[in-house]
Amino acid sequence: MQGGGHYAAATAPQGRLPSPTPRREPMSESHDLPQDAAPVSATAALTADLPFGSNPVPEGETRAQRLHRLRHSTAHLMAEAVVQLFPTAKVATGPAIEHGFYYDFDLPRPLTPEDLLEIERRMKKMAKRGFPFQKATVSVDQARELFETAGQSYKIEVIDKIVETQQPENVTLYRQGDFVDLCAGPHVSSTSRLKQFKLLRTSGAYWRGDATRPMLQRIYGTAWETQEDLDAYLNFLEEAKKRNHKKLGEELDLFHFHKEAPGAAFWTPRGFAVVQSLQKYWRELGDRRGYQEIWNPMLYKKDLYIKSGHYTHYKDDMFIIHQEDTEYCLKPMNCPDTFLYYTSKRRSFRELPLRISEGGILHRNELAGALNGLFRVRQFMQDDAHIFVTAEQVASEIAEVLDIVRECYSLFGLSYGFTLSTRPEKFMGDALTWDKAELDLKAALDKGGYTYTVDEGGGAFYGPKIDIKINDCLGRKWQCATVQLDFQQPINFDMGYTASDNTRQRPIVIHRAVFGTFERFMGVLLEHTAGALPTWMSPVQAIIVPISDKATDYAFAVLAQLKAQGIRAEVDDRNEKMGYKIREAEMRKTPYMLVVGEKEAENGTASVRTYLEGARPEAKVEDVIAEIAMRIKERTFDVDIKPLRSFDAEEAAPAESDLEY
RNA sequence: GCCUACGUAGCUCAGUCGGUAGAGCACUUCCUUGGUAAGGAAGAGGUCACCGGUUCGAUUCCGGUCGUAGGCUCCA
Numbered sequence: 001m002q003g004g005g006h007y008a009a010a011t012a013p014q015g016r017l018p019s020p021t022p023r024r025e026p027m028s029e030s031h032d033l034p035q036d037a038a039p040v041s042a043t044a045a046l047t048a049d050l051p052f053g054s055n056p057v058p059e060g061e062t063r064a065q066r067l068h069r070l071r072h073s074t075a076h077l078m079a080e081a082v083v084q085l086f087p088t089a090k091v092a093t094g095p096a097i098e099h100g101f102y103y104d105f106d107l108p109r110p111l112t113p114e115d116l117l118e119i120e121r122r123m124k125k126m127a128k129r130g131f132p133f134q135k136a137t138v139s140v141d142q143a144r145e146l147f148e149t150a151g152q153s154y155k156i157e158v159i160d161k162i163v164e165t166q167q168p169e170n171v172t173l174y175r176q177g178d179f180v181d182l183c184a185g186p187h188v189s190s191t192s193r194l195k196q197f198k199l200l201r202t203s204g205a206y207w208r209g210d211a212t213r214p215m216l217q218r219i220y221g222t223a224w225e226t227q228e229d230l231d232a233y234l235n236f237l238e239e240a241k242k243r244n245h246k247k248l249g250e251e252l253d254l255f256h257f258h259k260e261a262p263g264a265a266f267w268t269p270r271g272f273a274v275v276q277s278l279q280k281y282w283r284e285l286g287d288r289r290g291y292q293e294i295w296n297p298m299l300y301k302k303d304l305y306i307k308s309g310h311y312t313h314y315k316d317d318m319f320i321i322h323q324e325d326t327e328y329c330l331k332p333m334n335c336p337d338t339f340l341y342y343t344s345k346r347r348s349f350r351e352l353p354l355r356i357s358e359g360g361i362l363h364r365n366e367l368a369g370a371l372n373g374l375f376r377v378r379q380f381m382q383d384d385a386h387i388f389v390t391a392e393q394v395a396s397e398i399a400e401v402l403d404i405v406r407e408c409y410s411l412f413g414l415s416y417g418f419t420l421s422t423r424p425e426k427f428m429g430d431a432l433t434w435d436k437a438e439l440d441l442k443a444a445l446d447k448g449g450y451t452y453t454v455d456e457g458g459g460a461f462y463g464p465k466i467d468i469k470i471n472d473c474l475g476r477k478w479q480c481a482t483v484q485l486d487f488q489q490p491i492n493f494d495m496g497y498t499a500s501d502n503t504r505q506r507p508i509v510i511h512r513a514v515f516g517t518f519e520r521f522m523g524v525l526l527e528h529t530a531g532a533l534p535t536w537m538s539p540v541q542a543i544i545v546p547i548s549d550k551a552t553d554y555a556f557a558v559l560a561q562l563k564a565q566g567i568r569a570e571v572d573d574r575n576e577k578m579g580y581k582i583r584e585a586e587m588r589k590t591p592y593m594l595v596v597g598e599k600e601a602e603n604g605t606a607s608v609r610t611y612l613e614g615a616r617p618e619a620k621v622e623d624v625i626a627e628i629a630m631r632i633k634e635r636t637f638d639v640d641i642k643p644l645r646s647f648d649a650e651e652a653a654p655a656e657s658d659l660e661y
Numbered sequence: 662g663c664c665u666a667c668g669u670a671g672c673u674c675a676g677u678c679g680g681u682a683g684a685g686c687a688c689u690u691c692c693u694u695g696g697u698a699a700g701g702a703a704g705a706g707g708u709c710a711c712c713g714g715u716u717c718g719a720u721u722c723c724g725g726u727c728g729u730a731g732g733c734u735c736c737a
Contacts, residue, residue, distance in 0.1 A: 110665060111665080202665065203665070204663065220732080317736090362737095367734075368662070369663070369664090370734080370735060478737095547695065547697095548694040575694085576699090576700085577695050577696095578696060579696085583697090584699085587698075595696070597695095599696090614697085
């Protein structure tokens with residue numbers, strides 16, 4: 001990069017610029033510009049002639065657009081601070097993103113947390129000084145010359161890309177203070193508009209997201225229009241941290257991870273009770289909705305995956321076992337072996353739609369760096385099902401699946417959104433079939449009254465799909481459910497059915513999962529409920545607290561009654577005071593606490609305390625049991641969900657003011 | 662897999678500028694028999710992730726491995 005151009009140093013007096021910071025030394029603000037900083041003055045000379053002028057503020061912007069502009073400008077401000085600290089830095093790209101912004105840099109050394117503080121400090125300082133954002137429209141050649149002189153090779157690449165895709169005559173540059181960037185804009189009028197921001201973290205990021213390109217250093221930050229918004233957002237981050245499902249899993253003794261099996265959850269008795277409650281619901285739902293469950297092997301000769309195409313397209317993600325001369329694969333998905341079931345005999349149109357579910361144990365060799373608690377594991381179980389249908393049945397069957405989605409998610413107070421992904425450029429089958437299928441999916445969505453977004457060309461090569469994203473009570477989105485049409489695998493497996501006219505027809509396969517994986521869904525639910533699960537899922541649904549051992553016999557008698565009704569209950573007969581036991585039960589978020597002493601033993605009652613309501617008056621044991629049993633049976637969502645304010649830019653409109661940049 | 666950071670008792674964390682470690686909670690025993698979020702005392706518990714290197718001596722410094730976190734990439 002020939003001398004390490006400080007490409008941004010365009011116009012300001014040179015005395016303001018810092019010298020390169022020595023490796024691993026704490027930042028100091030008293031550095032002066034090195035006298036030999038040739039690239040700097042060269043750049044300054046170059047930009048001096050450029051037509052920097054006004055930066056018109058767009059009219060009629062939405063709040064989202066305003067925030068986007070604000071955040072993008074903050075990214076530029078940050079880049080300026082980074083270039084000050086690291087004059088040899090190369091800057092890559094720095095867009096606004098949801099809730100904030102980032103900027104990628106190629107730096108001489110890794111960033112430390114102290115660097116982040118120093119960068120933020122400089123940003124605040126420059127913001128206060130109020131440098132205007134100015135815009136210049138220059139020819140592509142002028143821009144290229146500028147960034148070449150400054151040694152900014154990534155910017156050259158961006159220019160090349162723009163030229164290749166858009167063939168413009170001119171590009172625009174934006175400048176604030178000492179920093180000039182290739183940028184389409186728009187920006188705020190002045191850095192003095194940038195007040196409520198915070199740098200959050202650094203990370204590595206491949207240039208252009210390409211693992212073969214250099215790893216850059218990315219700094220993430222957040223920016224808002226008001227201090228109140230910023231505080232609320234930082235509070236949200238804190239709350240999300242508190243609700244982290246790994247932390248809750250530890251505190252509530254639900255699951256563990258061990259390095260002996262990276263990426264695979266070890267469920268404790270308490271945690272497994274929760275998983276089983278969910279699986280029980282899944283099986284009941286399947287029964288009710290006409291699904292039949294099968295149970296297939298976990299280990300297959302590679303032939304199966306050669307047939308399905310996974311061996312060529314998915315091999316890197318599969319665990320493969322060599323046994324003597326044979327290659328076996330741990331199954332990464334249920335579809336291929338479900339298809340073996342389908343083709344195991346001749347099928348009639350009378351059997352369709354054939355709804356086959358299988359919650360097999362799946363293994364995927366996810367990248368080590370991608371593993372993340374229950375959200376990304378290597379071993380998991382999906383609430384998977386494959387529905388074999390005729391073309392005519394697609395629309396009604398999809399509608400049925402969407403109705404299951406509605407039922408499931410409403411059970412947990414989760415809202416959700418749909419995305420319809422249509423035919424990609426490279427697709428299998430004929431376009432007519434696709435068109436019909438897409439119309440069917442649309443019709444099912446419309447008929448159900450669902451709103452959805454369309455991702456044109458976002459479908460899988462084998463068929464269009466509907467993805468469902470959950471919104472939890474912190475407003476976070478999670479991809480769990482998916483409904484996919486598949487025209488390809490029926491061909492690979494030569495599936496058929498005999499139609500009413502005695503011809504052999506090809507079925508269409510619908511892949512569907514609602515919870516997605518039980519693991520991820522558990523993680524989402526834990527964070528959504530902050531670990532206070534509804535009674536029907538709770539590991540221990542009722543705990544009986546004898547006041548002293550004089551009441552122990554009665555406590556166990558009550559326990560027997562609870563258990564007789566299928567309630568997960570325990571007696572805490574440890575030699576502790578009741579206050580202690582209650583505290584522990586509260587911290588475990590136990591929905592029902594039945595306090596019993598001599599008085600209750602005499603009356604056949606219990607003093608009830610619930611997690612939701614606190615202490616209640618004494619009640620007949622039968623009545624309490626009936627209440628708990630009813631909540632379990634009906635799967636009542638007896639959870640106190642306090643939705644945090646949304647950070648969706650469109651929803652959370654501020655008190656209208658002249659927020660004008 | 663890549664970047665950065667981290668790994669001390671079951672959990673949450675102190676600490677050691679290189680001389681083999683400490684707290685709280687949990688656990689065990691004893692005392693206490695107690696009305697709605699921690700009663701008291703004693704005890705036990707650690708190859709300071711693992712493997713190498715430097716050193717008289719490494720938990721501490723260096724290198725590697727494994728695992729974890731946040732990202733990148735990928736995805737349920």
